[in-house]
Amino acid sequence: xxxxxxxxxxxxxxxxxxxxxxxxxxxxxxxxxxxxxxxxxxxxxxxxxxxxxxxxxxxxxxxxxxxxxxxxxxxxxxxxxxxxxxxxxxxxxxxxxxxxxxxxxxxxxxxxxxxxxxxxxxxxxxxxxxxxxxxxxxxxxxxxxxxxxxxxxxxxxxxxxxxxxxxxxxxxxxxxxxxxxxxxxxxxxxxxxxxxxxxxxxxxxxxxxxxxxxxxxxxxxxxxxxxxxxxxxxxxxxxxxxxxxxxxxxxxxxxxxxxxxxxxxxxxxxxxxxxxxxxxxxxx
Amino acid sequence: xxxxxxxxxxxxxxxxxxxxxxxxxxxxxxxxxxxxxxxxxxxxxxxxxxxxxxxxxxxxxxxxxxxxxxxxxxxxxxxxxxxxxxxxxxxxxxxxxxxxxxxxxxxxxxxxxxxxxxxxxxxxxxxxxxxxxxxxxxxxxxxxxxxxxxxxxxxxxxxxxxxxxxxxxxxxxxxxxxxxxxxxxxxxxxxxxxxxxxxxxxxxxxxxxxxxxxxxxxxxxxxxxxxxxxxxxxxxxxxxxxxxxxxxxxxxxxxxxxxxxxxxxxxxxxxxxxxxxxx
Numbered sequence: 403x404x405x406x407x408x409x410x411x412x413x414x415x416x417x418x419x420x421x422x423x424x425x426x427x428x429x430x431x432x433x434x435x436x437x438x439x440x441x442x443x444x445x446x447x448x449x450x451x452x453x454x455x456x457x458x459x460x461x462x463x464x465x466x467x468x469x470x471x472x473x474x475x476x477x478x479x480x481x482x483x484x485x486x487x488x489x490x491x492x493x494x495x496x497x498x499x500x501x502x503x504x505x506x507x508x509x510x511x512x513x514x515x516x517x518x519x520x521x522x523x524x525x526x527x528x529x530x531x532x533x534x535x536x537x538x539x540x541x542x543x544x545x546x547x548x549x550x551x552x553x554x555x556x557x558x559x560x561x562x563x564x565x566x567x568x569x570x571x572x573x574x575x576x577x578x579x580x581x582x583x584x585x586x587x588x589x590x591x592x593x594x595x596x597x598x599x600x601x602x603x604x605x606x607x608x609x610x611x612x613x614x615x616x617x618x619x620x621x622x623x624x625x626x627x628x629x630x631x632x633x634x635x636x637x638x639x640x641x642x643x644x645x646x647x648x649x650x651x652x653x654x655x656x657x658x659x660x661x662x663x664x665x666x667x668x669x670x671x672x673x674x675x676x677x678x679x680x681x682x683x684x685x686x
Numbered sequence: 687x688x689x690x691x692x693x694x695x696x697x698x699x700x701x702x703x704x705x706x707x708x709x710x711x712x713x714x715x716x717x718x719x720x721x722x723x724x725x726x727x728x729x730x731x732x733x734x735x736x737x738x739x740x741x742x743x744x745x746x747x748x749x750x751x752x753x754x755x756x757x758x759x760x761x762x763x764x765x766x767x768x769x770x771x772x773x774x775x776x777x778x779x780x781x782x783x784x785x786x787x788x789x790x791x792x793x794x795x796x797x798x799x800x801x802x803x804x805x806x807x808x809x810x811x812x813x814x815x816x817x818x819x820x821x822x823x824x825x826x827x828x829x830x831x832x833x834x835x836x837x838x839x840x841x842x843x844x845x846x847x848x849x850x851x852x853x854x855x856x857x858x859x860x861x862x863x864x865x866x867x868x869x870x871x872x873x874x875x876x877x878x879x880x881x882x883x884x885x886x887x888x889x890x891x892x893x894x895x896x897x898x899x900x901x902x903x904x905x906x907x908x909x910x911x912x913x914x915x916x917x918x919x920x921x922x923x924x925x926x927x928x929x930x931x932x933x934x935x936x937x938x939x940x941x942x943x944x945x946x947x948x949x950x951x952x953x954x955x956x957x958x959x960x961x962x963x964x965x
Contacts, residue, residue: 547734571862
């Protein structure tokens with residue numbers, strides 16, 4: 403369980419351009435929950451993420467993960483990194499090793515694991531991201547396609563076997579199929595059980611489809627928390643925050659505003675099609 | 687009138703492997719097409735299909751390894767005309783942070799014209815005009831790093847506009863932006879196009895491609911499909927085979943037709959779909 407209490411972070415405190423990046427944020431994420439975070443650029447999402455794996459320390463407030471206070475200066479950072487894996491935006495830019503296998507092994511090696519364990523983790527995480535271990539292990543990561551590179555980068559984090567996996571815009575810049583593949587991959591890792599997944603995305607369709615709950619950040623504050631249906635039923639507020647609705651939700655809410663009998667919030671194209679068809683049948 | 691014309695355009699990347707063996711990858715494979723002056727063309731295709739390589743051939747950042755590409759009649763392989771080509775075709779890339787060089791917005795926009803020796807009084811005029819075009823004039827004295835992603839990308843676009851190009855190639859300009867930033871940038875692209883600038887947009891967002899006049903679909907270095915957005919986005923199965931998709935309103939309209947709801951064939955956008963359904 404992740405418990406965030408009254409978290410506040412200020413950049414350049416005391417300087418003329420000091421900026422409050424997150425302010426008085428409190429929330430709880432249960433173990434095994436799939437949580438989405440949305441927010442306008444500059445809303446404080448990245449600052450929040452960097453606190454969740456101890457890269458940043460708050461000015462005030464605390465984060466306790468499974469009883470471990472990661473904001474306490476006495477907590478060893480290696481324990482936090484074992485628990486929380488963070489996949490940054492465009493993680494493929496962080497690939498650096500000569501071969502795919504060496505790149506994925508970098509994290510586990512730093513944990514000081516025995517060699518057999520490292521080899522096993524490298525093999526299983528490369529397979530987990532849907533790549534063929536034997537044919538790819540000795541290839542330079544720089545020779546791979548964009549989608550493959552991204553998978554290798556994600557494998558590097560999975561190989562750390564974190565209980566909590568955080569992904570910042572994992573599908574940005576990918577074509578629709580590669581986008582879908584990465585999402586399925588994340589869903590697959592999640593479904594295997596026990597993991598908590600936190601997904602930051604500007605893609606409202608993805609958030610609506612796969613998350614159990616959604617956190618909405620606005621101007622450094624937590625503006626909403628709820629299920630996708632609860633959050634996306636507040637379209638006007640989201641638009642004021644520079645966000646949008648999933649397309650299916652947008653279309654059905656406009657039809658509702660125009661008088662069509664659609665009572666429930668539709669998050670997917672399938673739900674929207676069924677609801678519109680039903681409303682149409684009732685009127686004819 | 688055609689502005690860009692490619693004839694059997696081929697581009698190969700060469701590299702030498704560890705054993706000293708020369709290897710080549712054909713990123714663009716013998717394609718021919720033309721882009722009309724003043725048009726708005728979208729290029730879609732999966733990662734690695736050759737879109738960005740093609741774009742870089744349009745302003746002589748890359749020169750074809752075989753075949754020709756002409757920009758406003760100029761053969762880009764004529765080495766002494768390279769600056770004429772780049773003057774005509776500007777580029778805007780995915781990450782605004784990689785394209786901004788100055789600490790003040792208006793200095794950044796002035797960077798291009800300054801480098802081509804434009805008279806200072808004219809630079810002033812061009813910078814002000816370009817910033818007004820992208821609706822960022824009020825931010826001219828600000829530091830770019832304090833702006834949002836969409837605003838930064840508009841500054842990068844102003845930098846291109848200040849060069850007074852005939853054509854701007856946008857290579858995934860919205861990939862890193864939030865929904866509001868994406869809408870802002872698309873709005874500016876349409877506005878520039880309405881003022882006569884030939885716009886070429888590379889994107890992974892099918893909704894954005896649907897706003898163009900014409901769509902080129904690339905796969906494996908070839909042009910696999912081309913036509914108006916209506917013609918292209920009617921071919922759902924073929925697009926899916928190329929790892930692409932159709933815009934959400936098109937997918938929803940298809941599902942509704944399966945449910946027996948009668949809808950016209952020309953539905954591409956949310957506005958149009960809603961309009962038809964509430965009739």
